[in-house]
Amino acid sequence: MTDLLGTGRKAANERTQLVRAGLRRRHRNEQAFRILGIVAICCALGFVALLFTDVLRKGIPAFHQATLHLDVTYDPTLLNVDPVPERTAGQSDADFNAARLAWQRSVAMLNWNKVVEAALRTVTPAGLEIDSRQLLTIPETNARHVIREAFVANPNLLGRTRSFDLLASANVDNWVKGNIDRELGDAQQQMPAQARALVDGWVADGTITQDFAWGLFTNVDSRAAPASAGLAGAFMGSLYMMLVVIVLAVPIGVASAIYLEEFAPKSRLTDLIEVNINNLAAVPSIVFGLLGAAVFINFFHLPRSAPLVGGLVLTLMTLPTIIIATRAALQGVSPALRQAALGLGASKTQMVFHHVLPVTFPSILTATIIGVAQALGETAPLLLIGMNAFVASVPGSIVDQATALPVQIFLWQGNENRNFFEARTSAAIMVLLGLMILLNAVAIFLRTRLERRA
Amino acid sequence: MTNLENAQMDMLAGKVKMTQQSVNTAMNPSDALDRPIRLTARDVTVHYGAKQALHGISIDIPDRAVTSFIGPSGCGKSTFLRCINRMNDTIEGAKVGGTIKLDGEDVYDPNLDVVELRARIGMVFQKPNPFPKSIYENVAYGPRIHGLARNKADLDEIVISSLRKAGLFEEVKDRLGEAGTGLSGGQQQRLCIARAIAVGPEVILMDEPCSALDPIATAIIEELIDELRENYTIVIVTHSMQQAARVSQKTAFFHLGNLIEEGVTEDIFTNPVNKQTQDYIMGRIG
Structure with missing residues (x-):
């Protein structure tokens, strides 16, 4: 030693x-x-x-889509339609509206596929034999609706020609993009030989080009016309849910955190509440979905598949995250600042609102945005409250039926038209990830900005 | 620095050499105790949970003078200081007994609003703690929450004269809009003093106000304290016996939660009655 x-x-x-x-x-x-x-x-x-x-x-690849550029002629011989009803003297509003509705119905009853076919025939090479059924598989099935809507909006088109950019069908899109092996035999191909030859010719002469797929953003989901399926409905559904989450989760979460951290007496009850909030943050999200189905839908009878219910469920899920993060931010405020305020004679409320909150605001904001981003990406609880329903319209309010972006990804991933929807699914994932990155970038930007100012 | 070292050497040698301010006091030895009493404490006890931090403190604090509390770390001097403006209320599990009276009014009277009390008894903390706001806002905050200024002109006047009294105005007059946290440590502490003065307190409590400052900033603050005693009753907790000797007229020595000895500063340092006080001043304990 x-x-x-x-x-x-x-x-x-x-x-x-x-x-x-x-x-x-x-x-x-x-x-x-x-x-x-x-x-x-x-x-x-x-x-x-x-x-x-x-x-x-x-x-x-899904952001570009095979598009047909066609000159469509509203041929009066194919379209046997009355002139648009004009308002006659002395006719009541109700009668006039009834007449207009009857006209619209008659327009809808016409066989618009004939118009589409005629337009396709004008660009079909003379030597190629192809029957109407095969020819009509080339444009997406919604082509006739697009042409009809244009006519309803402008009945003067009768007898005239207008050019359209029509979506090609999902099969054509796959063929043009080379997703289908050209060497496969006829029996294994999705399109008949004549149609394939025709499409190849159209690609060569520019009748079919790959245009930017605006429809991905502006259209709603579609099963009958898969090439036109878009994210507009899901996007709005997600947006409404985010609104509900922000309006409910942020004030409730921040207020609970402030009360628990600054005002609540330290007792066994508040300890218990704290432990429970921490545990809630770890509850699997699907459980919140079950709760939403049981409470909001079965007990309060709120509408199924509605962004309101989705938003409520996501609010419950996000609350613990916001509360925990806000409390952590409040705990991080130096006691010196609190003492300075109290020592001057500020009341507790003044101390919190004049000094503590301004200092913690950037952290609370970041926590909130990250909580909301987490809610934006949540899928499981929404499946249980019916937000995986097929909804082919853009929701107009928080109680309309809707779906959400991550659920749309889930639905497309399971679509039977794999060849086409695989790319769509990835495109939707890119849109969702883009939104997430945007939200996080906003959080980082606001945080650095506010911290620099403080 | 050399001054401080010299003072320390002298003190260790047992012959206390007073600095300028203390010499003034020495000329009128009765000055501190002849003053009217502002604060009286009787049998003040503090418990933190099961632990007793203060054992029956009784002391009178004279008006418009500096009273210093000295003693080794953990002796309860800061705890007692924080009883005076009820800052101990904010500590979980702290229980205060006994009475503290400001001008005969019980500070712990349940009918007395603690907000009003703290407007009358200002506090300056150990570490400078300006708000993360502009210099102007730092000083204006107190008057604003207490509604002391009728208009912007009044508020400007309060802010400027508070900064003047704290000896900071000349240094910051061109940058009142800049962050208070951007000042040097000594300036920040003077800003905190200005902030306390702006509320118009009668008593200012200072909890080791110079312990985080360098000797030059310390000297400036000490000078400032000496000026402030003309108008305010000041209670200062300090680790530095030299500081107590320099700035205070009355000194109280705390040890292990007890008030061992109190009296005119000069008497305490030159002629302590109690053995423990003697030992502490001679540097044998603490």
Whole structure:
């Protein structure tokens, strides 16, 4: 012992040797941990890169879609339609409206496919034999509606010709993009040989081009006309839900956190509440869906598939996140600031609202945006309250039937038209990820901005 | 620095050499105790849960003078200071017993609003803690919440004269809109003093106001305290016996939650009655 702690030259040298011996091992450990860390980061980055490349590779083609450029003639011989009813003198509003409705109904009853077919025939090479059924598989089935709507909007088109950009069917899109093996036999092809030849010819002469798929953003989901399926309905559904979440979860969450942290007496009850809030944050989201179905739909009889109910469920799910993050932010405020305010004679409320909240505002805002982003991406609870229903309209309010972006991705992923919807699904994922990145960027921007000002 | 070191050497040698301010006091030794009494404490006890932090403190604080509390760390001097403006209320599990009276009014009277009390008894803390707002807002905040200014002109006047009294105005007059947290440590502490003065308190409590400052900033604050005693009753907690000797007229020595000895500063430092006080002043405990 005395030797080890000796103060002589020899003892000091021995100690140095011991330290050196240990030093090598310490350096080795440090090196090992550094390498482990780098490997972990590389793995994580690799997986993220893999995910993004896969999504981008599959999704980007979906933003362009095979489109037919056709001159459509509203041929009076095909369209046996009365002139639009004019308002006669002395006619009542109700009679006039009834007459207009009857006219619209008669227009809808016409066989518009004949008009489409005639337009297609004008660009079909003379030598090619193709029957009408096969010919009509080339444009998407909604082509006749597009042409009819244009006519209803402008009845003067009768006897005239107008050019249209019509979506090609999903099969044509696949064929044009090369998603289908050209060497496969007729029996395995999705389109008959004449139609394939015709499409190839149209691609060559520019009748079919790949245009930017605005429909992906402006159209609602569609099963009858898959090529026209879009995200507008799901986007609005998600937007309404986010509104409900922001309006409910943010004030309730922040107010609960402020009360619990600043005003509530420390008692067994508040401890219990705190533990429960922390546990709620770990509850699987699907449980919140069950709760929503049981409480909001079965008990309160709120409408099924409505953004209101979806928003309420997501609010419940987001609340713990917001409360926990806000409390953490409040706990992080230095006691010196509180004492400064109290020492001047500020009341507790004044201390909280004049000093503590302004300082924590950036953190609370970030927590809120991240909570909302999490809610935006949530799917499971929405399935249980009927938001996976097929909804072919844009919701006009929070009580209309709607679906949400992540649910739309889920629905498209399960669509039987795999060839076509695989790309659509990835495109929808890109839109959702884009929104998420946007939300997070806003959070970061606001945070740095507010922190710089403070 | 050399001044401080010299003072320390002298003190250790047992021959206390007073600085300029203390010499003034020495000329009128009865000055501190002849003053009217502003604050009286009787049998003040504080419990933090089961632990008793203060054992029956009784002391009178004279008007318009500086009273210093000295003693080793954990002796209860800060705890007692925080009883005076009821800052202990904010600490979970703290229980205060006994009475503290400001001008005969019980500070712990349940009918007395703590907000009003703290407007009358200002406080300056150990670490400068300006609000993360502009210099102007820092000083204007107190008058604003208490409704002391009728209009903007009044408020401007309060802010400027408070900054003047705190000896900070000349240094910051061109940047009142800049953040108070951007000032140096000593300036921040003077800003905190200005902020306390702006409410128009009768008593100012200072909890080791110089412990986070360098010697030059400390000297400026000490000078300021000496000026302020013309108009305010000041109670200061300090670790530095030299500081107590320099700025205060009355000194109280705390040890292990007890008030061991109190009296005119000069008497305490030159002629302590109690053995423990002697030991502390000679540097044998603490």
